[in-house]
Amino acid sequence: MYLEMQQRLGNALRGVLKEKYDLEPGNIALEIPPDLQLGELATPVAFELARKLRKAPKIIAQEMVAALGAVEGFAGFEVAGAGYINARLDRAAGVRAIARSEGSHVAESRPGAPGVHALVEHTSINPNKAAHIGHLRNAILGDTFVRLLRAAGQKVDVQNYIDNTGVQVADVVVGFLHLEGKTPGEVRMLVAERERAFAASGRFEDAIDYFCWDLYARTSQWYGDGTGQAAKERKLLRYETLHAIEHGGSETAEIAELISTAVLKRHLETMLRLGIEYDFLPRESEILHLKFWEAAFEQLKKTGVLYFENEGKNKGCWVMTRPGAETAEGETDEDAKVIVRSNGTVTYVGKDIAYHLWKFGLLGKDFGYKPFFTYGDRECWISCEGGEREHPQFGGAQAIYNVIDTRQSDPQANVIQALRGMGHAEQADRYTHFSYEMVALTPRCAMELGYDVPEEDRTRPYIEVSGRKGFGVKADDLIDKLIAATLEEVNKRQTGRDAAERQKIAEQIAIGALRYFMLKYTRNSVIAFDFKDALSFEGETGPYIQYAVVRARNIFRKGETTAEAALAALAELARLDEFLSGPEDEDLWALWLRAARRGLVLEQCLATSEPAYLAKHAFQLAQEFNNFYHRHHILTEENPARKRFLLATAAVVMRELQLALSWLGIESPEAM
């Protein structure tokens, strides 16, 4: 509702400016005043115009208010301070409009945006070890953004890119074959044995991804431990293995496929615990074998984005100019980005350009597809050669979002630069590197986990996690720990419920706590992870918001009615103003207004690619609700009309909280 009123006021002001002063400003600043005393919306536009019109801001504001006349939904306008124009809403009409606005779309506010086919890539964990907390941040941010895009009416494909032929997978293969000295047959048996053991015990320590976590760390260590000749040989082994995997068709490649597929399956299971699902898993093996790069290479050469370097340190390579680089005519750009090495192989950025041409439907090639993982009623597909004849369409998106940590901004910028250089400016503009900062551990947390923290690192605010070193908190361990902690609380409080119900509630709360924890920080803030903060269920947390919903739910249960009925009953109340105009009732109106911010917040989140605004909004709404809950005892209210109004207030807040939580991927438990 707030968003609609803001737009209406903006249009009215625009009309006045055009008619009275013949001005057509691009943007009219509209804000929410710091205090309800000053109205619900305000604009400082008169200040900006003062110089241009050579008049005092206050005079301009007065003239504009006079010219505005009546605007539907507004009770009036006034001039305040040195020239603010403050707008007051018609409160009763506002409440009725808020009660009615159930839709989750901001369709009318973003012309052209709904109906957009968007593609979000997130998670993209190397399939060679268990997922850790850093990966959780990526997946939770990505999944939440997907929910926001869908709430705004966009069609979204969710992709999880699998680098199954990279050096990280090669490293665990080296670990299995050379460090452990296993034959390919023995590796097959071990993977099968791990899958059996995990299925039987349900303990993550038994699973293949946990096994690989340690093996990968040991292998990384092993490369570094070798001296002289041994180090050389180990390095050689590493690259021979990598090349065998990239090339395919060998026993080494088969082992890599086996391991990466088993680990990938585990990643999907881990993410499913958080309610995160994917539509398609494109793999690097197909990008290689289906010759995506060859097709892209032709286009890159034809458009002149790539050129062959004959001079300098990059002699013999195909290179591209970096974004923002300027080189004088005839000079060698030593700083250019190498895309094809002098030995003819293609770099990571090159493969990524090909993949992104495919994402936008510009490559002229497609993957093969087969079903890979089932989510209740639908399939997640994976790339392959050949594949099923019948499959959903992926790729060919109009807008893409890549959830990738901020350290990869340079390569991401290279890909965008290449698209632009190839003449795809529109696509380059709709390519968003949805970047975020890493999750690190506080030194205290690292030491609690038993890691050896060097003296000089102990005073640092945080220490980066490292899969290569096996240094970090595994995702499933954290989730288990959270569930155990919430279950303990639930068991104390929900003594009347059976074990299965309590378990379900504990899981909902644990996941709510985790997702909220990852979403409450803005993207470019480093999260210094600590169990104390992550396991907290009080204050600015997911459970706090869930608890507000449960409280509202309890009111309707005890009052033997429903939120829907309470909202519908609002229509029968003749005079709403009597509950909204008294000085002691300002908080009620403020609560309705907060509940009305949904569209505004959604738009802000999408415009800035920042889910944290929604997290903040949900918390603030819950906070105001808790405050309201204490101040007004609804079920014992003696004035029946007022009781109805209070019930409707609880109902609208509950509706908005549940909707906001669902966008955050957080469930609302029945009881807490």
Next chain:
RNA sequence: GCGCCCGUAGCUCAGCUGGAUAGAGCGACUGACUACGAAUCAGUAGGUCGGGAGUUCGAAUCUCUCCGGGCGCACCA
């Protein structure tokens, strides 16, 4: 050296396209439960918004500069 990010209360962080008295959580201290269940609420203390200069009617927000911290800048992915 070049590029990007950060520096706001004891700690962790918000602060929308510059706008009206700088906010929250945690922690500290004081209070409020035979209940619409306190995973809650009320209150108190706590800030030269890293320093300086500039632009502006107006700067935590924009520009420059300095200080302090982080991350990138491969023929790795």
